[in-house]
Amino acid sequence: MLISKQFQGFIFAAVLPELKKQGVVLKFDNPKFQFRTSSVKKESIRNLLKYLDFGYPRNDTGEPLSYTKLDSKQMSDHVAWIELIASNSGLEFGYIAKEWERLMAKCH
Numbered sequence: 001m002l003i004s005k006q007f008q009g010f011i012f013a014a015v016l017p018e019l020k021k022q023g024v025v026l027k028f029d030n031p032k033f034q035f036r037t038s039s040v041k042k043e044s045i046r047n048l049l050k051y052l053d054f055g056y057p058r059n060d061t062g063e064p065l066s067y068t069k070l071d072s073k074q075m076s077d078h079v080a081w082i083e084l085i086a087s088n089s090g091l092e093f094g095y096i097a098k099e100w101e102r103l104m105a106k107c108h
Contacts, residue, residue: 007075008067014095015082016042024091028052034089053081 019026023038033052037045050056050064057065057074067075083093 007072011046011067011075011079015079015093016046018093019045019082019086019091024086024089026085026091027089028085049082049085050078052085053078055081 019037020040020042021038023036025034025036027034035048040048047064053064056078057070059065070078083096086093
């Protein structure tokens with residue numbers, strides 16, 4: 001099953017804009033590479049992340065697949081990888097912070 005339009009909307013509305021607005025420097029250990037997200041277009045960030053995610057699904061020629069070709073597990077894996085890279089670079093996504101607040105409030 002391919003991902004839903006809502007899931008695609010999530011990455012375009014919640015994940016990529018936060019990377020862009022925060023202007024963080026994303027750091028990658030393998031390969032040794034980093035870039036400041038505020039200096040890169042959102043579309044370029046998306047494409048660059050597809051190439052840098054070595055687990056991202058690719059076609060027969062090695063090109064990363066379009067998000068529209070992924071199923072929900074593949075997209076979830078990619079989002080989790082982006083969240084890990086962002087976290088290792090010092091960025092916490094707003095939706096993750098809100099979820100932690102909600103969970104902590106339930107514990108009290």
